[in-house]
Amino acid sequence: MITGATGGIGRATALGLAALGADVAITGRDVARTEQARRDIQSAGSGTVHAFVADLSSQAEVRRLAEEVLARLPRLDVLINNVGGYWNTRQVTVDGLEHTFALNHLAPFLLTNLLLDRLEQSAPSRVVTVSSNAQALGRIDFDDLQGERGYSGARAYNQSKLANVLFTYELARKLTGISVTANALHPGVVNTGFGATDPAPIQRLFVPLARPFMKSPAQGATTSIRLASAPELASVSGRFFANGKPVRSSPRSYDETDAARLWQVSAELVGLSPSSG
Numbered sequence: 001m002i003t004g005a006t007g008g009i010g011r012a013t014a015l016g017l018a019a020l021g022a023d024v025a026i027t028g029r030d031v032a033r034t035e036q037a038r039r040d041i042q043s044a045g046s047g048t049v050h051a052f053v054a055d056l057s058s059q060a061e062v063r064r065l066a067e068e069v070l071a072r073l074p075r076l077d078v079l080i081n082n083v084g085g086y087w088n089t090r091q092v093t094v095d096g097l098e099h100t101f102a103l104n105h106l107a108p109f110l111l112t113n114l115l116l117d118r119l120e121q122s123a124p125s126r127v128v129t130v131s132s133n134a135q136a137l138g139r140i141d142f143d144d145l146q147g148e149r150g151y152s153g154a155r156a157y158n159q160s161k162l163a164n165v166l167f168t169y170e171l172a173r174k175l176t177g178i179s180v181t182a183n184a185l186h187p188g189v190v191n192t193g194f195g196a197t198d199p200a201p202i203q204r205l206f207v208p209l210a211r212p213f214m215k216s217p218a219q220g221a222t223t224s225i226r227l228a229s230a231p232e233l234a235s236v237s238g239r240f241f242a243n244g245k246p247v248r249s250s251p252r253s254y255d256e257t258d259a260a261r262l263w264q265v266s267a268e269l270v271g272l273s274p275s276s277g
């Protein structure tokens with residue numbers, strides 16, 4: 001299952017996995033775009049394509065999505081947490097949370113936890129979370145996680161992508177001894193709709209010039225596809241990948257105290273027990 005498969009890297013990941021013969025489940029937030037993606041992905045492979053619609057910036061929607069997935073999919077071999085975005089100005093979700101933190105970190109945190117039993121029942125299985133090299137610039141500001149005192153789009157994005165890696169490593173530690181792996185990745189700099197709704201001024205200026213030099217969505221999807229499907233990675237867990245290979249993530253991402261604290265704070269913010277996972 002791939003979240004955010006109506007466009008960009010997620011769509012290319014779903015197309016690639018379908019072409020490998022996988023049964024694929026996708027999520028989108030718009031009914032028509034999701035149905036169009038389902039049809040396109042269906043014609044790329046011979047497996048079944050299930051489509052789910054949910055706005056993952058809303059916790060109620062994440063919970064409804066998880067319920068529908070549990071009702072419709074008797075097994076779940078791979079969950080790819082792909083949805084993510086950038087907002088230059090501070091925006092607030094229906095839950096009253098800062099949008100970047102809610103969508104990029106809390107949504108995959110909650111969805112993964114709600115689907116963990118199904119992943120365990122389907123083991124060996126995998127959780128793959130699309131982070132970014134921006135994690136290297138990130139800091140978790142526990143005193144102002146949601147940019148209430150001061151907001152910068154870059155700071156919020158970098159923090160959320162570091163949170164993806166801290167979450168992945170903490171999840172991998174919690175899953176020790178269970179055949180469910182958890183890895184994170186940087187897809188590369190990819191020519192997608194990323195950040196298009198509320199870009200930073202510098203993005204407005206440079207992204208059009210840089211587009212010809214960026215990876216295509218298909219190229220950007222290769223690490224996600226490899227982490228989801230490569231037999232030799234079946235027992236690799238708690239690693240960060242770029243260009244298909246394991247690489248070290250930022251020193252901060254290995255801070256186990258921060259990872260445990262972030263898990264606890266996140267559990268509180270989504271209404272899960274802190275010992276979940």
Ligand SMILES: NC(=O)c1ccc[n+]([C@@H]2O[C@H](COP(=O)([O-])OP(=O)(O)OC[C@H]3O[C@@H](n4cnc5c(N)ncnc54)[C@H](OP(=O)(O)O)[C@@H]3O)[C@@H](O)[C@H]2O)c1
Pocket residue numbers: 003004005006007008009010027028029030033054055056057082083084085103130131132133186187188189190191192193194195
């Ligand atoms: N592009 C890059 O260079 C780059 C670099 C490093 C990391 N990444 C990461 O790669 C991941 C995918 O990014 P992308 O470049 O493929 O971005 P994208 O082209 O903007 O695609 C994002 C996908 O997420 C969906 N989405 C957005 N907001 C949503 C919401 N509230 N609820 C449900 N779905 C939502 C979009 O659906 P709609 O079709 O409805 O918009 C779309 O399917 C992100 O996590 C990003 O941080 C990207």
